[in-house]
Amino acid sequence: MTGTVRTFRVPAQISYGCGAIETVGVEAKRLGGSRAFVVADPNLQKAGIPDRLMASLQGQGIEARLFVDVEPEPSVQSVTAAAAAAKEYRGDVLVGIGGGSALDTAKAAVVLTKNPGSLEDYFGIGLVKQRGVPAILVPTTSGTGAEITPNSLFYVPALKEKKAVVSPHTIPDVAIIDPLLTLSVPPGVTAATGMDALSHAVEAYTSQNASPMTDLYALEAVRLIGTHLRTAVANGNDLAAREGMAKASFYAGIAIGNAGTNIVHALAYPLQGQHRITHGVANSLLLPYGMEFNALSNLRKFGAIAEALGEPVVGLSPRAAAAKSAEACRLLSLDVGIPQRMSEVGIRPEHIGVLVEEAMKQTRLWANNPRQVRSEDARAILEKAL
Ligand SMILES: NC(=O)c1ccc[n+]([C@@H]2O[C@H](COP(=O)([O-])OP(=O)(O)OC[C@H]3O[C@@H](n4cnc5c(N)ncnc54)[C@H](O)[C@@H]3O)[C@@H](O)[C@H]2O)c1
Ligand SMILES: [Fe+2]
Structure with a gap:
């Protein structure tokens, strides 16, 4: 690590706290907005979740249009339509509210407000030329950290693949994290998104690109998820658990935004592209197996993950402590009701x-992995997870 230069990027402003959604109008105005294009998904609209956000914008005299044609795990076609609607509206600020699906749709629409061509032109790393209109992102699930990261993910039906736009220009100007918005997330979504956040934290903590800065956020995210995910799934109205998970999700987002993901996300993307398995479930299925494979690369860090998840590691050898990390993740996913095997x-x-x-x-993801993975290794891991 000594002598290695690391860059650390986060949104220019992150507001966190119960009721933070009420500040959207003031922030949009501060960013020079007078006409806001708001992206949400139809379920959120039905649940009335964007209402307070729209009122907050209107309270500041900002004209606003709500767009809700967002697909779950959005396809490139649906995102292209959302971007066209945003462009046609000619808003001067763009607000995304929702889970990763709505936030990624909003991120793509922002890019296409000021960059020519189509979304596909920006698949890859660092291809976006300039920032789009000012953006505010408001998560309503505790999972993806999309309100923080430079990434956005889209399903390409013709290729049966998920493709990423990775650019610092997609980090929003403002992230507003309000745990109250997550109270209505159903248990299954709470579990899957929580396991996604855990995968982010574990992968970022053990990434080749991990730094002392990302380690702080990643390990604290692991600890928060170990403490709060079970309760958040068992009782969605438990505000302390929802607050813990909301924090964990954005800490893990900061960690992956700067250190990246690796083995788990790399093995899980084809499950999403080829078989349309939900992002969080796909990661959860592979997490313990990826950790067992990688543990050899850094017994100390895997031992620290076990400890952060509440495993008793005092007196254990580094190898035994590291082995407990994968086991703790397996038990957590079992407890919160996620399938345990790909065959399920x-x-x-x-x-x-x-x-x-x-x-x-x-x-892109293998470059971050702390242990070299050959295709025989990937096959062996997937066979174990079957
Ligand atoms: N940009 C990133 O850095 C990043 C990171 C990880 C995952 N992702 C992407 O994010 C997408 C998944 O996002 P997700 O896991 O948040 O799921 P999602 O956005 O698809 O939402 C899942 C379901 O929960 C509902 N929902 C969301 N918030 C709710 C609330 N407060 N109350 C009730 N229902 C609510 C949604 O309407 C939807 O039906 C995938 O496409 C994945 O690839 C992006
Ligand atoms: Fe993820």
């Missing part, structure tokens, strides 16, 4: 070949 979500042995091939294409 329809994956069969004959699918493994394509999953390996597709996973090996995730070179």
